[in-house]
Amino acid sequence: MALPVSPLAVPLPDLPEIPGVRLGAAAAGIRYKGRNDVVMAEFAAGTTVAGVFTRNKCPGAPVDWDRAALASGRARALVVNAGNANVFTGKAGAEAARLTAVAASVLVGGPVKQVFLASTGVIGEQLPHERLTDALPALHEALSPHGWDAAARGIMTTDTFPKGATRVAKIGGAEVRISGIAKGSGMIAPDMATMLCFVFTDAKLPAPLLQDALSRSVEASFNATTVDSDTSTSDTVLLFATGQAEHAKIPRVGGRILRDFQIKLAEVLHDLALQVVRDGEGAQKLIRIDVIGAVSGKSAKRVAMAIANSPLVKTAIAGEDANWGRIVMAVGKAGEPADRDKLGVAIGGVWMAREGSVVEGYDEAPVVAHMKGHEIEITVDLGLGRGKATVWTCDLTHGYIDINGSYRS
Amino acid sequence: MALPVSPLAVPLPDLPEIPGVRLGAAAAGIRYKGRNDVVMAEFAAGTTVAGVFTRNKCPGAPVDWDRAALASGRARALVVNAGNANVFTGKAGAEAARLTAVAASVLVGGPVKQVFLASTGVIGEQLPHERLTDALPALHEALSPHGWDAAARGIMTTDTFPKGATRVAKIGGAEVRISGIAKGSGMIAPDMATMLCFVFTDAKLPAPLLQDALSRSVEASFNATTVDSDTSTSDTVLLFATGQAEHAKIPRVGGRILRDFQIKLAEVLHDLALQVVRDGEGAQKLIRIDVIGAVSGKSAKRVAMAIANSPLVKTAIAGEDANWGRIVMAVGKAGEPADRDKLGVAIGGVWMAREGSVVEGYDEAPVVAHMKGHEIEITVDLGLGRGKATVWTCDLTHGYIDINGSYRS
Numbered sequence: 001m002a003l004p005v006s007p008l009a010v011p012l013p014d015l016p017e018i019p020g021v022r023l024g025a026a027a028a029g030i031r032y033k034g035r036n037d038v039v040m041a042e043f044a045a046g047t048t049v050a051g052v053f054t055r056n057k058c059p060g061a062p063v064d065w066d067r068a069a070l071a072s073g074r075a076r077a078l079v080v081n082a083g084n085a086n087v088f089t090g091k092a093g094a095e096a097a098r099l100t101a102v103a104a105s106v107l108v109g110g111p112v113k114q115v116f117l118a119s120t121g122v123i124g125e126q127l128p129h130e131r132l133t134d135a136l137p138a139l140h141e142a143l144s145p146h147g148w149d150a151a152a153r154g155i156m157t158t159d160t161f162p163k164g165a166t167r168v169a170k171i172g173g174a175e176v177r178i179s180g181i182a183k184g185s186g187m188i189a190p191d192m193a194t195m196l197c198f199v200f201t202d203a204k205l206p207a208p209l210l211q212d213a214l215s216r217s218v219e220a221s222f223n224a225t226t227v228d229s230d231t232s233t234s235d236t237v238l239l240f241a242t243g244q245a246e247h248a249k250i251p252r253v254g255g256r257i258l259r260d261f262q263i264k265l266a267e268v269l270h271d272l273a274l275q276v277v278r279d280g281e282g283a284q285k286l287i288r289i290d291v292i293g294a295v296s297g298k299s300a301k302r303v304a305m306a307i308a309n310s311p312l313v314k315t316a317i318a319g320e321d322a323n324w325g326r327i328v329m330a331v332g333k334a335g336e337p338a339d340r341d342k343l344g345v346a347i348g349g350v351w352m353a354r355e356g357s358v359v360e361g362y363d364e365a366p367v368v369a370h371m372k373g374h375e376i377e378i379t380v381d382l383g384l385g386r387g388k389a390t391v392w393t394c395d396l397t398h399g400y401i402d403i404n405g406s407y408r409s
Numbered sequence: 410m411a412l413p414v415s416p417l418a419v420p421l422p423d424l425p426e427i428p429g430v431r432l433g434a435a436a437a438g439i440r441y442k443g444r445n446d447v448v449m450a451e452f453a454a455g456t457t458v459a460g461v462f463t464r465n466k467c468p469g470a471p472v473d474w475d476r477a478a479l480a481s482g483r484a485r486a487l488v489v490n491a492g493n494a495n496v497f498t499g500k501a502g503a504e505a506a507r508l509t510a511v512a513a514s515v516l517v518g519g520p521v522k523q524v525f526l527a528s529t530g531v532i533g534e535q536l537p538h539e540r541l542t543d544a545l546p547a548l549h550e551a552l553s554p555h556g557w558d559a560a561a562r563g564i565m566t567t568d569t570f571p572k573g574a575t576r577v578a579k580i581g582g583a584e585v586r587i588s589g590i591a592k593g594s595g596m597i598a599p600d601m602a603t604m605l606c607f608v609f610t611d612a613k614l615p616a617p618l619l620q621d622a623l624s625r626s627v628e629a630s631f632n633a634t635t636v637d638s639d640t641s642t643s644d645t646v647l648l649f650a651t652g653q654a655e656h657a658k659i660p661r662v663g664g665r666i667l668r669d670f671q672i673k674l675a676e677v678l679h680d681l682a683l684q685v686v687r688d689g690e691g692a693q694k695l696i697r698i699d700v701i702g703a704v705s706g707k708s709a710k711r712v713a714m715a716i717a718n719s720p721l722v723k724t725a726i727a728g729e730d731a732n733w734g735r736i737v738m739a740v741g742k743a744g745e746p747a748d749r750d751k752l753g754v755a756i757g758g759v760w761m762a763r764e765g766s767v768v769e770g771y772d773e774a775p776v777v778a779h780m781k782g783h784e785i786e787i788t789v790d791l792g793l794g795r796g797k798a799t800v801w802t803c804d805l806t807h808g809y810i811d812i813n814g815s816y817r818s
Binding site for chain 1: 464465466467468496497498499500501502531532533534642720721724725727728730733734737738740741742743744745746747748749750752762764765766767805806807809810813814
């Protein structure tokens with residue numbers, strides 16, 4: 001069932017070739033009919049890899065596999081399927097992951113532990129891995145440096161638009177490319193909002209530095225977003241560096257030479273994370289929440305997340321109601337240091353409440369206009385310290401109930 | 410705007426006289442027209458009181474007032490209004506609370522610090538306290554030992570049915586009465602789901618013992634329920650003991666003689682808490698979640714609450730979808746000890762998943778039938794220890810979005 005494209009959708013940018021990466025998509029018929037549902041990427045020998053995975057205690061078999069494979073810091077292939085998440089599938093699920101990795105490793109001529117996997121879709125059903133492995137040889141044959149569009153679309157489940165981002169970073173005067181694709185927070189029946197993100201660069205970075213750069217960027221991008229507070233069992237971000245770019249050798253400890261790379265990587269991840277929120281189930285509005293004046297950055301983030309995950313705040317925004325009282329409630333329930341009588345709340349830049357009370361006579365017209373837009377900005381000043389944080393979410397609408405209240409089949 | 414009565418509603422029981430309590434309701438026109446919106450109760454001299462309040466860091470002025478008043482352990486009056494929560498109203502709000510207490514104290518001839526207050530409704534607007542205090546003299550004049558029905562209805566905001574419960578407990582062979590009324594999780598515009606509960610008994614208990622009994626009961630009743638994870642700024646449970654019953658003197662340390670009282674008090678609170686969930690905004694199904702096999706009771710409760718607050722679990726139940734995969738996800742995101750490969754999930758008593766995998770060939774028919782009913786039972790076995798907990802919630806439906814997405818005015 002095709003859903004209308006999110007009103008917050010952005011176009012897929014043109015993703016140029018990255019030396020050392022060939023990719024493509026094929027139809028394996030795992031769950032969906034008449035569309036590609038398996039994506040493969042092959043990497044040049046010497047490609048390093050970093051990964052960040054769900055903190056959910058019940059991860060899927062591909063997450064288990066990748067965590068183990070990450071030990072070597074090397075990657076030769078990535079295989080992703082849509083339609084079945086291979087989660088809560090026991091020993092048979094682990095075996096399905098292993099068999100898929102073996103098939104891919106044979107095709108690329110590399111060690112099985114240098115194959116990375118991701119699956120997304122319904123959980124608790126066995127992955128029909130023969131369909132996947134049957135599709136791989138022809139898919140491998142057709143891999144191309146230009147397969148970005150197909151790959152971005154092939155990993156979608158109930159996403160309403162494909163997601164991609166690209167930047168050029170400088171490492172010691174030389175240019176490197178960083179491109180990523182993502183899926184997430186889809187719509188309609190299958191299951192939980194699962195987020196996958198794959199980022200590729202031709203930079204030449206040892207795996208520990210790559211991991212460090214990735215971990216820093218994830219905190220301020222994907223980990224600063226929420227659609228519905230439910231943490232998927234499959235969330236995966238993988239960063240592959242082919243090392244094909246010609247730039248100065250990176251010192252073992254990294255340092256200043258990686259500064260621009262870190263900035264651009266953060267931009268790519270941030271761009272993709274916001275695209276996922278823009279495709280949040282039923283989303284009609286993108287919401288940015290800035291918390292300032294907290295006792296620490298960590299405290300600010302917890303308060304911001306309490307606001308972002310409050311169903312009452314999210315439904316009010318869906319109803320275009322600048323209901324700052326609900327924001328006060330969410331601040332108060334966060335369990336972080338807060339003093340009601342120092343609290344201020346602004347929407348669209350207009351302070352509606354200050355020091356524990358409504359701002360008498362504030363100008364409501366710009367607030368009403370702001371609430372009618374697609375991008376909503378909330379600022380909360382706790383008035384206690386210098387800690388601050390920003391998170392993004394979307395509103396909670398009838399669309400969310402439609403999508404998640406319909407039966408799986 | 411009248412909403413249809415919740416399909417989970419239960420009738421208001423006949424609440425008999427409690428010696429030492431006279432109560433009633435009147436129309437003060439605070440927000441609602443053509444209905445009672447202020448409730449008053451007067452207590453015999455010597456009445457003791459216990460209270461439990463919201464943990465929200467931005468409590469309303471009446472909560473501040475009651476916390477201070479509780480120090481004396483004595484109560485002579487209770488004044489409750491519906492339609493305006495007197496929250497985030499600064500110094501003027503605190504003054505409105507004090508003036509209301511003064512007016513009531515004059516009428517009952519007792520100290521102002523023995524008047525208890527509660528307000529529920531819209532937040533961030535000044536309470537028109539003159540309307541409240543103007544209505545009090547005539548209301549006080551008309552107080553009666555039989556005013557229960559009027560009181561239960563007078564505290565409603567957008568509740569769809571009045572809530573009450575009553576039990577008889579034995580203290581050393583003598584009978585005492587415990588009755589309570591509650592409001593909460595109403596519907597339509599005003600603001601956040603606010604819960605108020607007032608319990609009355611003719612038992613003669615010193616305030617510390619009363620507080621101890623109340624605190625124990627709240628943990629397993631109101632604190633074991635959730636509608637939408639949003640903690641109100643006004644939640645208040647007050648227990649008044651008039652001491653008019655003739656029973657053996659209670660030892661200063663309480664003990665065995667209070668056992669039946671404790672049991673019956675817990676039953677009253679549990680009954681009222683479930684009535685609040687039954688009137689949860691948009692609720693169509695009452696959901697009981699039992700978590701067993703956790704490493705501790707605390708851990709079990711956190712896991713149960715993660716399930717109860719998961720929008721994906723709640724929308725699946727609204728859609729009558731026995732989507733145990735989402736329950737697994739919620740267990741995993743709770744942050745508590747859990748081992749995917751030991752996990753079991755049952756719905757309506759049928760184990761659908763065991764030891765990290767689906768139970769092949771389980772009988773789906775009784776599960777499908779169970780999901781169509783109004784009361785849903787979920788059991789999760791973590792398989793780790795002996796910790797267990799039970800919580801209650803309701804489903805997440807279009808009704809919730811309708812109610813909370815509409816503009817306040």
